Amino acid sequence: MPRTVLILGLLALAPFLWGLATMLSDDLAALTLRSVGPRFQGPYLQLAWGSAVLAFLSGVLWGFASKAAPAVAATGYLLAVIPVGWEFLFVGGGPVAASIYLAAGLVGILGIDWLFWQQGLAPRWWMRARAIFTAVAVVCLMPIAA
Numbered sequence: 001m002p003r004t005v006l007i008l009g010l011l012a013l014a015p016f017l018w019g020l021a022t023m024l025s026d027d028l029a030a031l032t033l034r035s036v037g038p039r040f041q042g043p044y045l046q047l048a049w050g051s052a053v054l055a056f057l058s059g060v061l062w063g064f065a066s067k068a069a070p071a072v073a074a075t076g077y078l079l080a081v082i083p084v085g086w087e088f089l090f091v092g093g094g095p096v097a098a099s100i101y102l103a104a105g106l107v108g109i110l111g112i113d114w115l116f117w118q119q120g121l122a123p124r125w126w127m128r129a130r131a132i133f134t135a136v137a138v139v140c141l142m143p144i145a146a
Helices: 003-024 026-035 042-065 070-080 082-090 095-118 126-145
Strands: none
Touching (some): 070 095
């Protein structure tokens, strides 16, 4: 995995980790509330950021599909819109349901990633990076669902 991808991937995990930290620490939650407001703590931060991640992944998958042969690309484009459609249709209805659907969406996209990766449309390091980043995000979302 390229170093830049690792660094940016770790930075992309920061909102999931910070949200979890503010759920586990009342002092950290209070500090965050005073410093930057409620939008940057707990489930609100994680769910807003996770929704943005699903939309981002749709764009990434669209880019992979654009590298496919025309006969395959149409299916790839259809698969590429699934993450953002999932987010729009299912990530809502309160923090518990939203976190479950968001986690399911992040895990489910791994199957689409794998299809693109198997076809040589995603970089060789893609699945490893996605699996690691997805696992951390999903673990951070689980306390909301509990």
